[in-house]
Amino acid sequence: MSGILFLAWRHAAAHRARTSILIACVALALWVPWTAGALAGQYDRTLRARAAQTPLIIGAPGNRYDLTLAALYFRPSRLETVPYQELERLQEGGKATFVPLHMRFTARGNPIVATSIEYVEFRGLQPVAGRHALRLGEVALGAEVAEALGLRPGDALLSDPTELYDISRPPALKMRVAGVYRATGTPDDGAVFCDVRTAWVLEGIAHGHAPAEEIDESLVLSRAEESVAVSGALMEYAEVTEENEDTFHYHGDTALLPLSAVLAIPASRKDGTLLKSAVNAAGDLQAVTPTSVIDDLLGVVFRIKAFFDLVGGFLLGTTALLVSVVFLLSSRLRTAEMRTLDRIGAPRRVGAGLIGLEAVLVLLVAGALAGGATAATLRWLPDLVSTF
Amino acid sequence: MTSDAAPDARPAGASLRGVSFSYASSAGTRPFRLEVDELTLHAGEAAAVIGPSGSGKTTLVHLCAGILVPASGEVSVGGVLLDPLTDAERRRERARQVGLVFQEFELLDYLSALENILVPLRVRGATREELRAGRARATELAEAVGIADLLGRPPAQLSQGERQRVAIARALVTEPALVLCDEPTGNLDPDAASGAVDLLLQEARARGAALLMVTHDHGLLDRFDRVLDVTALAGSGGTTR
Numbered sequence: 167m168s169g170i171l172f173l174a175w176r177h178a179a180a181h182r183a184r185t186s187i188l189i190a191c192v193a194l195a196l197w198v199p200w201t202a203g204a205l206a207g208q209y210d211r212t213l214r215a216r217a218a219q220t221p222l223i224i225g226a227p228g229n230r231y232d233l234t235l236a237a238l239y240f241r242p243s244r245l246e247t248v249p250y251q252e253l254e255r256l257q258e259g260g261k262a263t264f265v266p267l268h269m270r271f272t273a274r275g276n277p278i279v280a281t282s283i284e285y286v287e288f289r290g291l292q293p294v295a296g297r298h299a300l301r302l303g304e305v306a307l308g309a310e311v312a313e314a315l316g317l318r319p320g321d322a323l324l325s326d327p328t329e330l331y332d333i334s335r336p337p338a339l340k341m342r343v344a345g346v347y348r349a350t351g352t353p354d355d356g357a358v359f360c361d362v363r364t365a366w367v368l369e370g371i372a373h374g375h376a377p378a379e380e381i382d383e384s385l386v387l388s389r390a391e392e393s394v395a396v397s398g399a400l401m402e403y404a405e406v407t408e409e410n411e412d413t414f415h416y417h418g419d420t421a422l423l424p425l426s427a428v429l430a431i432p433a434s435r436k437d438g439t440l441l442k443s444a445v446n447a448a449g450d451l452q453a454v455t456p457t458s459v460i461d462d463l464l465g466v467v468f469r470i471k472a473f474f475d476l477v478g479g480f481l482l483g484t485t486a487l488l489v490s491v492v493f494l495l496s497s498r499l500r501t502a503e504m505r506t507l508d509r510i511g512a513p514r515r516v517g518a519g520l521i522g523l524e525a526v527l528v529l530l531v532a533g534a535l536a537g538g539a540t541a542a543t544l545r546w547l548p549d550l551v552s553t554f
Numbered sequence: 555m556t557s558d559a560a561p562d563a564r565p566a567g568a569s570l571r572g573v574s575f576s577y578a579s580s581a582g583t584r585p586f587r588l589e590v591d592e593l594t595l596h597a598g599e600a601a602a603v604i605g606p607s608g609s610g611k612t613t614l615v616h617l618c619a620g621i622l623v624p625a626s627g628e629v630s631v632g633g634v635l636l637d638p639l640t641d642a643e644r645r646r647e648r649a650r651q652v653g654l655v656f657q658e659f660e661l662l663d664y665l666s667a668l669e670n671i672l673v674p675l676r677v678r679g680a681t682r683e684e685l686r687a688g689r690a691r692a693t694e695l696a697e698a699v700g701i702a703d704l705l706g707r708p709p710a711q712l713s714q715g716e717r718q719r720v721a722i723a724r725a726l727v728t729e730p731a732l733v734l735c736d737e738p739t740g741n742l743d744p745d746a747a748s749g750a751v752d753l754l755l756q757e758a759r760a761r762g763a764a765l766l767m768v769t770h771d772h773g774l775l776d777r778f779d780r781v782l783d784v785t786a787l788a789g790s791g792g793t794t795r
Contacts (some may be wrong), residue, residue: 169676169679171667173673176664177666180664211589507673510648510654510673510677511648511678512649512677512678514645
């Protein structure tokens with residue numbers, strides 16, 4: 167057998183171009199369904215795992231897929247906001263722990279997740295360096311963000327300006343890195359966490375500037391007993407420091423400050439059911455159970471996958487037939503060689519053995535290549551969940 | 555009937571006794587039939603087989619090699635009786651005991667000259683030790699037939715004469731009891747043919763192998779110990795000289 171294997175190997179090696187093309191064809195035909203299957207499996211596991219860990223999401227009425235994907239994976243979306251007073255109203259009900267989420271901004275392309283310390287505790291985020299972002303203008307980085315940007319506690323990170331040519335919008339905010347979280351293998355690794363008050367500074371709802379009594383008189387438009395109107399030329403602080411932190415303040419009703427969503431962590435399943443019913447019955451907000459939303463979503467995804475499986479099956483079948491034709495023609499061309507081996511004293515089915523072993527060699531190499539390519543694809547492909 | 559006039563004490567390289575072989579020809583022609591009453595080739599003995607086309611020269615070679623199985627009679631090679639063996643056993647015996655040289659040389663184009671010489675060992679599933687010993691013999695044979703510096707080349711990079719020498723080395727590498735040659739000089743010019751036959755005879759004799767060669771070249775016959783006319787193997791043993 168080893169002699170026949172040697173001959174099969176030497177024949178394959180001697181006809182490098184033909185063998186390489188065959189291997190490439192089979193590897194491609196295997197890589198497509200393998201990768202699709204692995205990605206779908208990974209997608210399924212990742213989505214379900216995150217959803218299963220999150221009992222209830224509350225947000226403004228609208229697309230429940232957008233709300234769920236934004237709250238779980240910080241997927242960029244234009245969610246209607248929820249006024250902060252709704253969070254306070256929910257907290258009064260006392261059926262759950264409510265965690266605010268604000269996700270309208272990015273820093274160097276990474277989502278800024280403005281939340282409270284309860285989120286950090288709920289997700290089990292542990293600082294591997296520094297501490298949580300507790301103060302205004304501070305951020306704590308997910309492991310991937312810190313690695314990608316090369317940031318450590320004490321460094322600074324600028325928020326991305328939302329409207330480059332709109333001077334009425336606040337400029338980028340320079341935020342201090344308070345800590346870096348340990349990698350969790352979840353979307354939290356790719357996020358920048360801060361307190362919700364920092365998000366309101368980013369929104370321009372809160373800002374800091376020189377105290378009214380110290381403002382250059384040339385910038386004062388009018389002074390009343392309780393307020394001062396100043397020119398737009400007055401420079402707002404673009405960084406929160408220990409010295410200027412006390413000057414940051416809100417204008418307008420703080421109860422209306424915007425949130426993207428609220429995570430609800432009920433004390434029991436019953437509390438969760440009652441809360442969901444109550445919120446949905448009231449109608450001004452919607453409460454969704456992430457697992458059911460993800461189940462619906464995956465139902466669509468797996469119907470599409472079934473189609474790709476079918477296409478992959480046809481592709482594999484067609485390739486198998488074409489490879490069979492190549493080996494069949496090869497066996498015809500090698501008739502004289504087989505006759506020689508037969509006469510020299512090779513085993514009876516040496517021809518079939520040689521062709522079969524060569525086919526097995528091609529399949530093994532192609533399978534190894536396809537496996538490697540699938541692993542590389544899974545390793546290097548951008549996170550499909552976050553880009554969905 | 556015997557092919558030898560006097561008893562020979564040497565061991566038999568091959569012997570056929572009361573062999574009858576036939577197969578049906580195409581419609582309208584007589585069935586082909588070959589009968590050999592007795593034919594013994596002793597170790598180190600060389601015999602040429604002559605006869606018109608279609609008279610059964612190649613069939614005789616194939617019977618001696620165990621490629622064809624006679625309807626009756628006995629064929630033995632190197633003292634091993636082939637008839638009771640299974641097909642697989644006959645093949646193993648052939649790879650071990652018989653060296654074959656073909657008219658077209660029939661080298662494998664994807665192997666080097668050295669790898670071609672070792673093919674009989676490969677196909678019989680030789681062990682690593684057997685292959686190591688075979689490689690040493692192949693190198694020695696290559697030197698003997700003058701292709702020592704060509705062992706790494708594939709057949710496409712060899713001349714006809716060089717390919718013939720590789721084929722001769724391949725036939726002898728297993729140290730067979732019997733070397734069978736089916737018109738091995740048919741594709742060579744007269745000088746090369748003469749040289750190839752001399753080489754074959756010299757190497758077969760040196761290794762104590764019996765040699766049976768089918769040839770149409772009557773100019774070469776005087777170099778053989780015996781000349782067998784295949785049309786006269788039944789009855790007289792076919793020996794013409």
